Amino acid sequence: MTSPTVAFVGLGYIGLPTAVVMANSGVDVTGVDVKAENVERINRGEVTIVEPGLEDGLQAAIASGNFRATTDMVHADTYIVAVPTPFTENYEVDMKYIYSVAESIAPTLEGDELVILESTSPPQTTRRMAEKILELRPDLVADGTDNRENRPVIYFAHCPERILPGNAMEELITNDRIIGGETEEATRRATAAYRSFCKGELLGTNAVTAEMAKLTENSFRDVNIAFANELSLICTNLGVDVWELIELANHHPRVNILQPGPGVGGHCIAVDPWFIVSSDVTNSRLIRTAREVNDGKPAWVVEQVIKAAEETLAKNIAILGLAFKANIDDLRESPSLSITQALAERMNTKTLLAVEPNIEALPETLSKYGNIDLAATNEAIEEAEVVVLLVDHKEFNGVTAAQLKGKRIIDTKGLWR
Known part of the structure; x- marks a missing residue:
């Protein structure tokens, strides 16, 4: 046979x-x-x-x-x-x-x-x-x-x-x-x-x-990430360390808050909830709101970076990570990519030193800008006045406090707490 x-x-x-x-x-x-x-x-x-x-x-x-x-x-x-x-x-x-x-x-x-x-x-x-x-x-x-x-x-x-x-x-x-x-x-x-x-x-x-099962799994995660991302916005206004707050809250036996970040990317979580919304607009209010919270987080990060650059009179900004999650090369729906693109457009007099260990060349969406260079981790940090961590790649775990001394740090993943 x-x-x-x-x-x-x-x-x-x-x-x-x-x-x-x-x-x-x-x-x-x-x-x-x-x-x-x-x-x-x-x-x-x-x-x-x-x-x-x-x-x-x-x-x-x-x-x-x-x-x-x-x-x-x-x-x-x-x-x-x-x-x-x-x-x-x-x-x-x-x-x-x-x-x-x-x-x-x-x-x-x-x-x-x-x-x-x-x-x-x-x-x-x-x-x-x-x-x-x-x-x-x-x-x-x-x-x-x-x-x-x-x-x-x-x-x-x-x-x-x-x-x-x-x-x-x-x-x-x-x-x-x-x-x-x-x-x-x-x-x-x-x-x-x-x-x-x-x-x-x-x-x-x-x-x-x-x-529906696959969409439901990813929408569940999206809603929970949105809660963490919304907390991060509130905590910034209150001067509270959101990662410490979540760590403390998660000691409750029935609480398991996820971690905030610069947004939500990838072809699944960033897309699937919208498929549920489009299938039943009337009854998908929570799912839509969560998606809007997560879709809005990159713009908030952009404003934080621009503010830091203005306050430090920065000429060079290090952008660490372009992929949508750690230790992969997948840039699909990546919030890091959209953040970098927005910064290139709005800060065209600054040099963005983009670090992505898993790619060999800038994607076309970024290479069209004249103020973005693909750089190695140590080089980017050394030359930059502002360092923005967008993805917690393993290569960034080894960055030392001495390397970051005197830099304005925007750590969207809580890696360097």
Whole structure:
């Protein structure tokens, strides 16, 4: 009997690690991505993102013969879609990437295939993807719908990822997984696909509930981060150390306040709550308010930096960290990136010394400014009068009090308390 094949569509921060883990679990996986340069690098065993353990895993997968990458869509028994799902100006999902994948998959289908959407999406997105595929292939039918003409059947499911960047290779295997099929048979088939590599509990449900589950998890975190960020604003006005306050409050056995920061970034927490809001504007007041608090924090940080620069007559400002969280290279929806961009626009007579240990060149959004230089940690701190810590990368743990002496410090993470 021929082993089942998987086409993993989208080889980014989620797709590549997941495809590699599946391949190293014995599954025949073809990774599909539109970026030819990335596909070439991946086939050489070179990683395109910073993720501990990924490069070794990729090279092992290639050596086993279970993994290869291509820009061309292939036929497979199971398709797993992990492409971006940005939102529009109205905070509704932009379906362009999902529809593009649907258009690529549709011609390859023969019947009896399973199509899984992993991309974080608002309710009904899996169904919309299915409708697009079947619109392009009217000779096929979705499982669970009327099929008196006995057309070939396609199965659809939503299985959201639940991993932490920087720990993906372990959490892909150990975390519990939500499996939401459009039908019970689709759930069963998707469960079998993830059982090939996932040791966590596989939790079956329907597609809409699975879509809402991921959004709910990240909205819960967003609301709690907003509480911490709002506390940080209040504490600044009162002259209170917010990190000491939270540490004291968390000694209560039923209190666990999260840590404040310069905002909330990444493709999940900074985006997912808006998908719930767009699905039910009337009843999502708390979720919307939390998102507005977190979205407003970067502007507050910018004002703090400008004030410090004016008071110190600073010529150089060190910006430590551009990624959305520690020890990764992911800049998606990063508040640090938007803060740096705003400072470059509003302080065009100052030099911003940006430090990001996980990238080799400034992103295009920053390189267009003439007053931003990518610098090493020690160099940036030495030359700057104002030092702004935006991300608690491990490289910044070793900064000494002597290096910071005489500098105006804006520590948005409480790293140097």
